[in-house]
Amino acid sequence: MNMMSDAAVEKALDKKMNDVSYKMIGKDVSVYYGDKRALYDVNLNVRENTVTALIGPSGCGKSTFLRCLNRMNDTIESAKVTGRITLDEEDIYDPAIDVVELRARVGMVFQKPNPFPKSIYENIAYGPRIHGLARNKAEMDQVVEASLQRAGLWNEAKDRLHESGTGLSGGQQQRLCIARAIAVSPEVILMDEPCSALDPIATAKVEELIHELRTNYTIVIVTHSMQQAARVSQRTAMFHLGHLVEEDDTDKMFTNPNDQRTQDYIMGRFG
Amino acid sequence: MTNTASPLAGAVPARPARRDIGIKRRYAAERRFRIYGIAAISFGLLFLFLLLWSVGSKGYTAFQQTMITIPVEFSEQIIDKDNERDTDPTKLMTANYPVVARNALAAALGADPGDRQQMREIGRMLSEGVRSQLRNMVVADPSIIGTTQTVSLLAAGEIDSALKGQMNLDVPEANRRISDQQVGWMEQLTEAGALAKEFNTGIFFNGASSRPEAAGVGVALIGSLYMMGIVLVLSLPIGVAASIYLEEFAPKNRWTDLIEVNINNLAAVPSIVYGLLGLSVFIGFAGLPRSAALVGGLVLTLMTLPTIIIATRAALKAVPPSIRAAALGLGASKMQTIFHHVLPLAMPGILTGTIIGLAHALGETAPLLLIGMVAFVANYPTTPMDPATALPVQIYMWANEAERAFVERTSGAIIILLLFLIVMNVGAILLRRRFERRW
Numbered sequence: 001m002n003m004m005s006d007a008a009v010e011k012a013l014d015k016k017m018n019d020v021s022y023k024m025i026g027k028d029v030s031v032y033y034g035d036k037r038a039l040y041d042v043n044l045n046v047r048e049n050t051v052t053a054l055i056g057p058s059g060c061g062k063s064t065f066l067r068c069l070n071r072m073n074d075t076i077e078s079a080k081v082t083g084r085i086t087l088d089e090e091d092i093y094d095p096a097i098d099v100v101e102l103r104a105r106v107g108m109v110f111q112k113p114n115p116f117p118k119s120i121y122e123n124i125a126y127g128p129r130i131h132g133l134a135r136n137k138a139e140m141d142q143v144v145e146a147s148l149q150r151a152g153l154w155n156e157a158k159d160r161l162h163e164s165g166t167g168l169s170g171g172q173q174q175r176l177c178i179a180r181a182i183a184v185s186p187e188v189i190l191m192d193e194p195c196s197a198l199d200p201i202a203t204a205k206v207e208e209l210i211h212e213l214r215t216n217y218t219i220v221i222v223t224h225s226m227q228q229a230a231r232v233s234q235r236t237a238m239f240h241l242g243h244l245v246e247e248d249d250t251d252k253m254f255t256n257p258n259d260q261r262t263q264d265y266i267m268g269r270f271g
Numbered sequence: 272m273t274n275t276a277s278p279l280a281g282a283v284p285a286r287p288a289r290r291d292i293g294i295k296r297r298y299a300a301e302r303r304f305r306i307y308g309i310a311a312i313s314f315g316l317l318f319l320f321l322l323l324w325s326v327g328s329k330g331y332t333a334f335q336q337t338m339i340t341i342p343v344e345f346s347e348q349i350i351d352k353d354n355e356r357d358t359d360p361t362k363l364m365t366a367n368y369p370v371v372a373r374n375a376l377a378a379a380l381g382a383d384p385g386d387r388q389q390m391r392e393i394g395r396m397l398s399e400g401v402r403s404q405l406r407n408m409v410v411a412d413p414s415i416i417g418t419t420q421t422v423s424l425l426a427a428g429e430i431d432s433a434l435k436g437q438m439n440l441d442v443p444e445a446n447r448r449i450s451d452q453q454v455g456w457m458e459q460l461t462e463a464g465a466l467a468k469e470f471n472t473g474i475f476f477n478g479a480s481s482r483p484e485a486a487g488v489g490v491a492l493i494g495s496l497y498m499m500g501i502v503l504v505l506s507l508p509i510g511v512a513a514s515i516y517l518e519e520f521a522p523k524n525r526w527t528d529l530i531e532v533n534i535n536n537l538a539a540v541p542s543i544v545y546g547l548l549g550l551s552v553f554i555g556f557a558g559l560p561r562s563a564a565l566v567g568g569l570v571l572t573l574m575t576l577p578t579i580i581i582a583t584r585a586a587l588k589a590v591p592p593s594i595r596a597a598a599l600g601l602g603a604s605k606m607q608t609i610f611h612h613v614l615p616l617a618m619p620g621i622l623t624g625t626i627i628g629l630a631h632a633l634g635e636t637a638p639l640l641l642i643g644m645v646a647f648v649a650n651y652p653t654t655p656m657d658p659a660t661a662l663p664v665q666i667y668m669w670a671n672e673a674e675r676a677f678v679e680r681t682s683g684a685i686i687i688l689l690l691f692l693i694v695m696n697v698g699a700i701l702l703r704r705r706f707e708r709r710w
Binding site for chain 1: 593595597598602603607611
């Protein structure tokens with residue numbers, strides 16, 4: 001009985017281990033901006049359908065790492081990335097991988113809401129249109145509605161779809177940007193401090209949204225707010241001075257971290 | 272405060288002495304700066320007003336032209352004595368129309384046709400332009416030969432000036448270009464209602480003429496329009512393409528830095544140098560015709576390109592990076608990002624730069640002098656390859672003329688040029704409004 005029980009536990013544990021599937025794997029990732037090194041051999045895996053929070057003091061490299069995941073660092077001329085990052089076991093820095101296709105699979109939401117100065121409808125429709133995801137107007141209408149529904153913006157925006165997206169409030173704009181990102185059906189959504197320009201109520205709405213999106217998407221979020229990391233994420237990675245300090249379940253990180261630096265940062269002793 | 276304090280005042284701790292943090296000085300500095308600014312603007316406005324006043328007061332009379340409206344007998348005796356007009360088509364072209372006009376005026380004045388001295392003076396009251404005026408009437412409708420028609424004949428420049436009061440009639444007769452006899456006739460005609468000022472359409476439509484009353488900016492306008500068209504068609508796409516490549520695609524290295532420095536330098540190169548370049552390359556090497564609007568347009572294109580490139584690059588730079596990041600983050604290619612998002616947002620700036628460049632080119636004179644556009648062109652150019660002049664060059668040529676009537680025409684042409692510039696700048700403002708979007 002006892003043995004059986006142990007075996008069952010073992011089996012359950014095993015199953016849990018096998019259940020963990022990594023959507024993106026970063027191995028020995030280093031980033032240089034000209035002569036300056038911004039990241040030192042980071043090994044960080046992103047689990048599927050999980051919210052992974054990247055925390056750490058300013059300038060620690062968490063945003064840099066995030067931007068490596070959809071190659072947004074390519075747009076910075078002096079940036080050089082070494083190491084290996086895979087998306088579903090494909091090396092995203094492989095010359096055979098097209099960056100446009102990668103970014104259609106790994107979407108991004110930025111720190112400051114940056115809707116296009118076009119109508120709300122056009123903001124959402126732009127991505128599906130350039131990727132040819134809707135064959136006609138009716139399909140496009142559907143995509144736009146579904147994206148806005150998912151982002152929780154449909155009720156507020158349905159009567160003003162053809163008004164400018166820049167006329168929305170800050171929080172609405174950020175949810176519009178999230179809707180725009182999910183309109184192209186990405187697999188991973190990267191969020192770079194998505195709530196730093198929002199008030200607490202708008203922040204709560206976006207956090208709630210992130211929570212819901214987790215069921216369909218893999219999310220990586222950079223945040224400066226410990227509470228936010230604790231609220232929305234299942235895994236947390238702590239960066240410091242370009243190094244990955246540690247990465248673990250969020251619960252464990254916030255209650256019993258392995259590293260003194262994590263402890264200090266979470267307690268607010270630096271950063 | 273302390274004098275009127277309540278009995279409780281003693282309990283209130285003394286307020287600390289206020290520190291002198293230079294508030295007064297700061298406000299004084301601000302006031303001084305405002306005064307400097309207002310002085311600078313007033314100075315500028317004063318000169319603008321002086322310019323407009325000087326041009327306007329001299330030039331508005333150019334839009335009126337003295338006409339002598341009299342019955343003209345199209346005498347078959349003078350025009351076609353031997354009735355050869357059906358066999359010899361040049362007959363009507365070469366007939367002695369000035370004599371027809373002179374006789375008509377003599378008849379109106381009741382002068383003796385036998386007095387050759389008087390007849391010569393009467394002839395001088397009419398413009399040389401009556402020759403083509405009457406010829407055109409006859410060629411258009413030969414049946415008027417032998418009839419008498421009431422025609423508004425173009426008065427000579429001297430008569431025009433005298434009627435507009437621009438000529439001092441108090442000086443001795445020998446020192447002016449109009450005789451006492453002619454002054455008397457003018458009064459006679461005015462009383463009869465035959466001499467009057469009419470709106471001068473000729474200044475807009477006529478070509479070059481050595482007679483001020485028959486001269487107009489028509490050919491120069493067409494030349495300028497051709498050149499503006501060529502400049503717009505060439506410099507806008509070339510300039511925008513160059514700017515987009517340099518700003519968005521080109522690697523930032525020593526070569527692109529060098530190109531950038533050189534473009535900025537080109538914008539500062541004196542325009543006459545472009546004229547020399549055009550002379551040697553387009554005329555000397557490529558063998559294009561002199562005085563042609565095509566060559567002028569090409570030279571002005573070269574001159575305008577740096578302006579457009581600099582303005583376009585500034586406009587592209589001013590587009591917030593967040594818009595690029597948004598488009599790239601969605602998986603738009605670089606090309607799509609630029610053409611769908613960056614370029615539309617930069618459009619107001621690009622258009623403003625282009626129109627300023629065009630306006631600059633419209634007023635440019637020096638390079639056109641070198642490529643031979645400073646010419647006497649009486650006939651309209653039908654293609655950009657035909658000889659033409661340009662508005663500013665026409666002004667330059669008229670300013671060199673001695674006759675009094677050309678002075679007002681010079682100012683009149685300047686007014687026309689300024690009107691075109693105002694129209695272009697208003698167009699720039701409207702386009703900018705139209706394309707401006709918030710982000």
